[in-house]
Amino acid sequence: MQVGDHCSWSAQLCLDSSTLSDPSIESAVEHTWAVACLTGHRKLPDRQAEFAKAEISRIARKLRDEHATAVAISGLALGYDTWRASEVLDSGLELHAYIPWSGQADRWSEEDRKTWAYLRSAARKERVFAETYNVRTLHVRNAAMAVAGHVVVVVTDGRANGGTAGRPTRSTALASWGNLSSS
Numbered sequence: 561m562q563v564g565d566h567c568s569w570s571a572q573l574c575l576d577s578s579t580l581s582d583p584s585i586e587s588a589v590e591h592t593w594a595v596a597c598l599t600g601h602r603k604l605p606d607r608q609a610e611f612a613k614a615e616i617s618r619i620a621r622k623l624r625d626e627h628a629t630a631v632a633i634s635g636l637a638l639g640y641d642t643w644r645a646s647e648v649l650d651s652g653l654e655l656h657a658y659i660p661w662s663g664q665a666d667r668w669s670e671e672d673r674k675t676w677a678y679l680r681s682a683a684r685k686e687r688v689f690a691e692t693y694n695v696r697t698l699h700v701r702n703a704a705m706a707v708a709g710h711v712v713v714v715v716t717d718g719r720a721n722g723g724t725a726g727r728p729t730r731s732t733a734l735a736s737w738g739n740l741s742s743s
Contacts (some may be wrong), residue, residue, distance in 0.1 A: 592628040595656075598648070599642025599702075609639075612715045616644050619713060620651035631684075633658055633705050636676055638668065640715050645679045657683035658708075660701040661690040676704025713724070 598685040604612060613689055623629035631654045634645040648655045657680055665676040680686065687704065 593623065593709075593711035594629060595633065595708060595710045596623050596629045596653075597633045597705045597712045598641065599635060599645040599705065599712065599713030600644070612640065613643055615695060616647040617651065620644075620647045620653060623711070623713075624651055624653055627711070629711070630654055631656055633708055634679070634683075635660065635701055635705060636664065636679055638672060642672075642675055642679060644713075645683075646675075649679075649682055653684075655679070655683045656685040656708075657687070658701050658705050659686065659688045660697045661693050662688050663691075663693065671715045 600612065620632070623632075632644070632648040633656045634641045634648065635658050636645060636659055644658060645655055645657075659680070665673045668676065686702075689701045689704070
């Protein structure tokens with residue numbers, strides 16, 4: 561589907577093995593996901609970021625209203641993770657923060673640190689995977705998010721590498737509203 565004159569937006573839905581074995585497509589559409597893992601690339605081109613931000617609220621409501629989602633997991637990283645976490649709270653979903661290390665926001669701007677601290681304090685559940693930075697911790701956090709989510713919502717700029725690109729392959733379910741690329 562073409563969206564505006566600045567990006568394309570595709571939707572892809574892959575479900576867990578029990579749903580895939582069901583011959584009824586209606587079963588797939590009516591699937592419920594109590595826990596959503598939300599992730600995305602940190603830096604999108606401005607017009608793509610604007611589009612993604614506008615869609616976040618719609619997606620949160622759709623998950624809540626049509627798929628019985630009650631909990632959303634965020635890694636609280638800069639960009640999509642923090643935009644999404646704010647929308648999760650606004651939509652009435654319970655936020656769970658999966659933080660790779662306790663000082664995740666230490667090098668961020670003051671405004672970003674305040675946003676992170678607010679979202680962290682608003683989270684109903686928190687998992688901190690390490691006290692200090694180690695790149696492996698990011699991968700452990702990413703894998704834990706994907707495993708805990710019944711559905712993974714991904715906004716990506718189309719890159720095939722990095723944590724965002726790798727997360728969905730570790731999950732049993734994937735709903736990808738992403739693959740944003742300039743037209």
